[in-house]
Amino acid sequence: MADTARNRKKNIRAENEALILQAAEKVFAEAGYGGATMQLIADVAGLPKANLHYYFPTKDELYRRVVETIFQIWLDAANVFENSDGPAEGIGAYIDAKMEISRRHPAGSKVWASEVMHRAPVIQEWLESTLNVWTDGRIALIESWIAEGRMDPVDPRHLLYMIWATTQHYADFGHQIETLNNGAPLDDAQWETAKTNVRRIILKGIGVSPD
Known part of the structure; x- marks a missing residue:
């Protein structure tokens, strides 16, 4: 009985935290x-403000958690690099993963973009440490593919910047895309078309067959 009660309490906590983080993403993205x-944030989450403070005592703590969450999602998406056989699979799968994140976490992407545009007052330490290490690792892998003649000799750093800019555009400038899509969000088929085209354009641009 005690274990059942603890598990139930743990599940409730996880559900409430997820609800709060989703609401916080939306509010931070729209209001800054x-x-x-x-x-x-409590109103959007549909919870009493006291509940919000129970899980996240301050706005700063909640904001940091939102930014940390989207950062970790992006890092996890990059695991496809390590598990790939070459640039077609690795870079192609990474593009697909980043496009899917923009589709499923547009508010989180906007929060990240706003943070960086304001000179990263919260995440600067992560940029200088975790992101720097991650980027250097991906650059080394891409350089190995270039050395093996498996892709054109492009600057890996600028290739990564291009992938980030292109894939995150679909989240950060979602309103613009909807406007140009007759005022409607991209449907499932349009997302698949977008992913296919972005992947094909980038891969062909670095001399890799997308098929």
Whole structure:
């Protein structure tokens, strides 16, 4: 009985935290850090403000968790590099993963973009440490593919910047894309078309067959 009660409490906590983080992503993306309030986030989450403070005592702590969450999602998406046989599979799968993140976490992407555009007051340490190490590792792998003649000799750093800019555009400039799509979000078929085209254009641009 005690284990059942603990598990139930643990599940409730996880569900409430997920609900709060989803609401916080939306509010921070739309209002920015300065315009967001704990009361507004609680209202969007459909929870009493007291519950919000129970899980996240301060707005700063909640904001950091939101940014940390989207950062970790992006890092996890890059695991396809290590598990790939070459640039077609590795870079192609990474593009697909980043496009899917933009589709499923557009608010989180907007929060990240806003943070970086404001000179990363919260995540600068992550940029200088974790992201720097991650980027250097991907650069070394891409350089090995170039040395093996498996792709054109492009600058790996600028290739990564291009992938980030292109895939995250679908989240950060989602309103613009909807406007140009007759005022409607991309449907499932349009997302698949977008992923296919972005992957094909980038891979062909570095001398890799997308098929």
